[in-house]
Amino acid sequence: MSGPRDTITSAVRGAVQGVAGKVGEVVGRRSSGAQQTLTVGRPVDDVAALWRDPAAVRQALGDAGTVEADGDRWTWRLARPGSDDPVEWRTTLVEGGPSTAFPGSSVVLRWSDPDDGSEAASELVVVLREAPQDLGTEQVVRLDLPVPDLAAGALALALGYRARALVMTGEVPTITPQPAGRSADR
Template sequence: MARKPLPESAKELTLRRWISIGLPATDLFALWLAPDTLPRIMSHFAKVTPINKSDAHWQIDGPLGKKYAWESRIVEAQPGEIIAWQSLEGADIPNEGKLVLTPAPGEWGTELALTLTFTPPGGTLGKKVTTFFDLLPKEIASIALHRFKSLAETGEIPTINGQPAGRHAERQDKEK
């Protein structure tokens, strides 16, 4: 069961970011909805597990070792134009999001506008969650869009995980 849209007064934190990608909107729309895309592009922020074509389970690590979880559902999908989702009732952190796809100027591809809105729970816990989100605010959306752009344009998301730092290679050799 989808939860009610967030009331305007309850919108504690809204993140908006934009990016241009040199591909048609219909291709980007299909890629965003592919089952393995969200887990890959949001891995810096959350563990996302697709449940079916419209629902996903999200889990994030919050302050003080607390884990927060929710399920989200796509509530609007117009091919090549918009994808909107919202958390379902019972979410630890109620939220909603929207990805709007529009033609980029000069027929260069597609502009994507991502809006994420989170409503932290109330009380002391809410203040800690809000502080946690304030540490990352714009980065959540920016990193997700840049990772999506890399995936769309190259087929992969660059990472340095598991790679030694080249600038320390000499020091590592001397320590052996």
């Protein structure tokens, strides 16, 4: 039997190695496949407020999982394809302001496990910076999470896309539980 930490470590290592194998390790940044940048037509403060709100982030996660927060300690339960058992990921949210690591950034939000110092440590980083021409906010979602590497890019986009929708419209686009493809008895 392996514990949650082993599962996470194994999944994370697999994810990181998979991504790294494709695009190579680049000092100071991760695979572009697990990073998605979208422009959100609202001020940085509005977008940051959403990411600080566990209920809003839970909405943005959608069918990818769920998250609970106790202060700055956030516990994520992420869906695994083909499994009913989610991966649990315990993190601490650390917030920073403008950072030289992220040129032009106004807000940097980082969720990671402070006890995991390995190179393959999981993390979710959201970088917010003012967009040019009064377009609002450039929102960078960068993640190395305990999900299969092929899903990482898609999850980064889905998370960022839903967050943008939530900020812009107050709701997340969904077809659950009534997608076009029906499972109802016919």
